Amino acid sequence: MALSRSYSVLPGFGLSLGYTLVYLSVIVLIPLSAVFIFTAQLTWAEFWQTVTAPRVVASYKLSFGASLGAAAINGFFGLMLAWVLVRYSFPGKRIVDALVDLPFALPTAVAGISLTAIYAQNGWLGQYIQGALGIKVAFAPLGVLVALVFIGLPFVVRTVQPILEDMETELEEAAASLGARRWQTFVFVVLPVLWPALLTGFALAFARAVGEYGSVIFIAGNIPMVSEITPLMIITKLEQYDYTGATAIASVMLVVSFLLLLVINGLQVWAGKRTGRDR
Amino acid sequence: MTFFYIPKFLKPLVIALGGLASTLAIAETTLLNVSYDVSRELYKDINPAFEAQWQAEQGDAIKVNQSHGGSSKQAQAVAAGLEADVITMNQSPDIDHLAGLGLVAEDWRSQFPHGATPYTTTSVFLVRKGNPHNIKDWGDLAREGLEVIVPNPKTSGNGRYTYLAAWGYALDASGSEAGARQFVEKLFANVPVLDGGGRGATTTFTQRDVGDVLVTFENEAILIAGELGKDKFDVVYPSISIDASAPMAVIEKVAKKRGTEDEARAYLSFLYSRKGQEIIASHYFRPRDEAMLKQYAHQFPAVKTFKVEETLGSWSDVGKKHFADGGIFDQIVVNK
Numbered sequence: 001m002a003l004s005r006s007y008s009v010l011p012g013f014g015l016s017l018g019y020t021l022v023y024l025s026v027i028v029l030i031p032l033s034a035v036f037i038f039t040a041q042l043t044w045a046e047f048w049q050t051v052t053a054p055r056v057v058a059s060y061k062l063s064f065g066a067s068l069g070a071a072a073i074n075g076f077f078g079l080m081l082a083w084v085l086v087r088y089s090f091p092g093k094r095i096v097d098a099l100v101d102l103p104f105a106l107p108t109a110v111a112g113i114s115l116t117a118i119y120a121q122n123g124w125l126g127q128y129i130q131g132a133l134g135i136k137v138a139f140a141p142l143g144v145l146v147a148l149v150f151i152g153l154p155f156v157v158r159t160v161q162p163i164l165e166d167m168e169t170e171l172e173e174a175a176a177s178l179g180a181r182r183w184q185t186f187v188f189v190v191l192p193v194l195w196p197a198l199l200t201g202f203a204l205a206f207a208r209a210v211g212e213y214g215s216v217i218f219i220a221g222n223i224p225m226v227s228e229i230t231p232l233m234i235i236t237k238l239e240q241y242d243y244t245g246a247t248a249i250a251s252v253m254l255v256v257s258f259l260l261l262l263v264i265n266g267l268q269v270w271a272g273k274r275t276g277r278d279r
Numbered sequence: 280m281t282f283f284y285i286p287k288f289l290k291p292l293v294i295a296l297g298g299l300a301s302t303l304a305i306a307e308t309t310l311l312n313v314s315y316d317v318s319r320e321l322y323k324d325i326n327p328a329f330e331a332q333w334q335a336e337q338g339d340a341i342k343v344n345q346s347h348g349g350s351s352k353q354a355q356a357v358a359a360g361l362e363a364d365v366i367t368m369n370q371s372p373d374i375d376h377l378a379g380l381g382l383v384a385e386d387w388r389s390q391f392p393h394g395a396t397p398y399t400t401t402s403v404f405l406v407r408k409g410n411p412h413n414i415k416d417w418g419d420l421a422r423e424g425l426e427v428i429v430p431n432p433k434t435s436g437n438g439r440y441t442y443l444a445a446w447g448y449a450l451d452a453s454g455s456e457a458g459a460r461q462f463v464e465k466l467f468a469n470v471p472v473l474d475g476g477g478r479g480a481t482t483t484f485t486q487r488d489v490g491d492v493l494v495t496f497e498n499e500a501i502l503i504a505g506e507l508g509k510d511k512f513d514v515v516y517p518s519i520s521i522d523a524s525a526p527m528a529v530i531e532k533v534a535k536k537r538g539t540e541d542e543a544r545a546y547l548s549f550l551y552s553r554k555g556q557e558i559i560a561s562h563y564f565r566p567r568d569e570a571m572l573k574q575y576a577h578q579f580p581a582v583k584t585f586k587v588e589e590t591l592g593s594w595s596d597v598g599k600k601h602f603a604d605g606g607i608f609d610q611i612v613v614n615k
Binding site: 050053054055116117120121122123138139217218221222223224225235236237238239240241242245 | 349351352355376431433434470471472473474475479483486487488489602603604605609612613
């Protein structure tokens with residue numbers, strides 16, 4: 001593979017590339033390759049049987065489905081939150097801004113336990129949602145979605161916010177003075193600029209949600225075929241000393257996540273090119 | 280790599296000094312007891328009592344450290360190199376796993392009385408005060424519309440005992456494997472939440488108000504009924520239940536290396552002593568000592584129990600048949 005470099009006034013290309021490669025190898029590639037090496041102890045038939053067992057397949061659907069759903073919800077509301085935080089000023093704005101990062105700081109088990117306490121049938125919100133609307137949140141797949149929305153909240157807000165801050169309102173004013181309607185201004189002027197950041201936030205929120213264990217496990221109910229997430233299937237295998245089975249499922253998760261992230265990255269490049277922002 | 284150059288003639292001296300320093304450093308012997316999740320309170324009382332007795336009899340100070348967690352997770356930590364001198368679990372497959380790896384003697388069961396189990400407990404029911412659903416026996420748990428809270432048999436020893444107790448009851452009642460399977464399938468169809476461990480199930484039942492009955496160990500049930508809410512829960516004893524004896528073993532490989540074999544053995548033997556048995560009984564575990572059991576008879580109603588090894592076969596066969604991937608438990612929950 002040919003290494004390409006553009007001439008820069010700052011030296012150190014070789015050194016920093018070398019450090020990057022070593023760092024990535026030690027921190028990411030070696031641990032991840034261990035997953036595949038462990039998995040390789042299985043025969044193809046054993047591997048296939050492990051990763052396509054009905055319970056495991058049901059867990060993929062829930063894990064990836066709920067993660068995409070949570071990322072989409074966070075995409076919409078995260079954009080709204082970022083918009084409010086950048087474009088308007090109101091009392092307590094700084095506090096709201098700080099609140100956004102809290103799901104990052106909170107230990108996930110604490111998040112899981114508090115969400116369960118709130119949404120359980122005797123909880124503050126749960127008693128009304130379940131009592132009046134008949135919708136079960138805690139100990140049901142919906143609970144998984146709630147937990148994943150919670151832990152993924154900061155990603156979209158924090159990726160979109162700086163872009164919005166850099167965006168000149170003159171662009172919107174120009175669009176308006178050229179006769180664009182409000183929705184046209186938003187869809188054709190604002191959104192194209194935001195797309196790449198929005199997609200990055202979406203991808204981060206999704207990736208975080210797929211791997212989330214601590215908070216989900218308390219609220220999910222963990223009923224086989226209904227509310228078991230894939231990380232739980234991995235833990236279950238580990239508790240039975242089935243290390244290769246656990247890594248087999250982990251490798252499927254890794255490959256699927258990688259492919260999905262690749263698609264999202266591709267979309268991002270495409271969106272960036274379309275708006276002339278070559279990244 | 281040598282950091283300091285030491286002249287040859289000084290080497291013996293350095294080694295001697297080093298030896299002296301290390302003897303001084305280990306003037307107080309330590310033991311590490313790796314245990315399961317809900318034995319925390321028990322060993323918090325056992326350890327100081329043993330330390331005092333050892334000091335009185337041997338004249339040396341000793342300190343017992345504790346590590347708690349889900350039982351299989353703990354056994355895995357030991358297998359991966361956690362330097363535990365002894366392991367105290369609630370089910371034998373975890374210790375068998377270590378024996379298979381050569382960490383524990385193959386004949387660990389015969390090294391201490393009662394198959395190396397200093398106490399036992401059994402699976403019982405905890406119901407809401409006054410028993411509104413009139414739950415008396417295992418048969419009631421399969422009733423339609425009832426919600427039963429049980430921890431996940433795949434990840435929890437507690438759940439595993441509950442599953443096997445129900446299986447044993449139905450095997451006896453229906454007289455056939457098919458009948459047992461049908462019963463257990465109906466029972467688990469009534470489980471709305473499968474928590475990872477015993478304490479999680481307790482929380483779901485007592486704090487979240489989910490479920491009509493919690494199946495858990497007797498010691499946990501008495502603890503909840505007595506301390507969390509005397510006016511909120513009742514303990515119900517089924518007609519027959521399972522013998523959940525808590526096994527323990529010396530991690531020979533580690534003890535040999537650390538030179539703590541005598542201490543480790545004395546520690547485990549202490550559990551069988553009068554004092555040890557009394558502490559065990561005060562934590563609602565059934566002691567082995569007959570006199571002690573009589574003394575605490577008021578908290579341990581007579582209950583008929585069966586042993587897994589005697590009724591259902593060896594633990595490893597039971598594990599393969601019921602809990603392994605694709606085993607009966609998997610089939611039941613997938614078909615549901």
